[in-house]
């Protein structure tokens with residue numbers, strides 16, 4: 001088990017303690033997925049994270065979804081047990097584990113019933129910190145990472161813009177250095193920024209040069225770790241009313257010559273932001289795939305239990321193959337997507353030390369996994385709603401909430417269509433269509 005320990009100098013860190021074999025007794029929802037083949041560490045993560053999540057029952061998530069209130073105490077509970085540092089270096093107070101374990105954590109959160117809302121309250125702290133941890137300066141890391149791990153600082157990821165959409169290289173928000181060189185002025189608009197209203201830091205991708213100056217488009221963007229000072233007159237935001245995961249706001253964020261210190265730039269020079277952010281994006285796809293799996297397994301568990309218990313025409317509805325077969329097929333789709341997901345996460349982790357695991361291989365695997373898991377989750381959630389009939393539409397039974405949320409991994413962080421474009425072009429060698 002990982003436990004939080006404080007050494008003599010007051011440094012709080014995570015330490016591994018031997019544990020006995022686990023059987024996931026804390027929640028019946030965690031029993032459907034076949035866990036054969038996972039590492040001992042992944043299974044330990046699953047058990048320990050589920051123990052935290054079990055303190056936040058479905059009624060908690062129902063209420064937070066209905067009232068659109070941030071699950072601040074859920075974030076704090078995971079931070080308290082050190083989970084936000086799962087994939088951050090031990091030298092900075094993290095656990096030093098990989099995306100394979102972080103994906104398991106995110107799946108377990110979603111699968112506990114917290115769904116995408118629970119996952120979105122946490123996940124930017126895990127994936128957006130990857131480029132920061134890899135490319136940030138010592139001062140940046142020491143200033144930000146321990147506070148992120150301890151939950152004092154929440155992070156959001158500011159990439160998407162209304163005018164450029166999926167065409168990240170076309171983003172318009174600019175960061176222009178002041179004449180004295182001490183600051184940048186950020187001007188522009190971001191959209192769909194999850195947790196911006198509760199975050200005090202944003203990983204911001206902004207334009208520091210124009211391709212008109214003779215630079216490649218990929219060299220015109222820079223990544224910053226910026227303070228989000230909501231009281232500044234140069235910064236404003238508003239939440240977007242949305243379909244699901246309403247506990248966690250997604251925001252429009254407006255910058256109007258918003259001043260950030262020049263030390264916010266990640267890396268020694270401007271223009272490396274696109275390459276840096278790719279590092280976080282493959283991790284993000286793995287995490288999102290895990291979250292989709294969690295939604296799918298949660299919905300399938302609930303649907304199977306209901307189909308066993310609910311009796312109509314004098315027999316359980318699950319005795320009808322019209323109910324049983326779609327659920328059985330959904331199970332197989334989830335299991336296949338699970339293999340793809342943890343294969344991608346394993347490759348991501350291996351690529352750090354094994355040069356034969358190229359970024360191309362990781363990208364194909366991570367995109368494929370995100371696509372397959374999102375589709376499997378959506379199919380499963382829809383079937384779960386239909387299995388429960390009228391009760392599938394009732395808030396009390398949760399599947400309607402998960403069904404609404406299952407659209408998120410199909411759209412974000414990259415859409416199904418763009419993944420199909422990517423595989424068509426990069427794997428099949430088909431001409432680029434856009």
Ligand SMILES: Cc1cc2nc3c(=O)[nH]c(=O)nc-3n(C[C@H](O)[C@H](O)[C@H](O)COP(=O)(O)OP(=O)(O)OC[C@H]3O[C@@H](n4cnc5c(N)ncnc54)[C@H](O)[C@@H]3O)c2cc1C
Nearest residue numbers: 157158159160165166192193194412413414415417418434
């Ligand atoms: C709940 C939620 C949370 C989010 N959180 C964040 C966040 O924290 N930070 C952040 O930066 N972003 C966030 N996003 C944004 C998300 O990453 C984008 O919505 C997503 O990348 C799609 O971009 P878009 O909405 O601009 O779609 P568009 O680019 O407008 O595309 C619209 C549709 O057209 C299709 N399309 C576009 N071009 C092509 C093409 N060449 N070929 C085929 N189809 C194409 C797309 O696949 C899509 O179906 C979030 C979104 C949601 C819904």
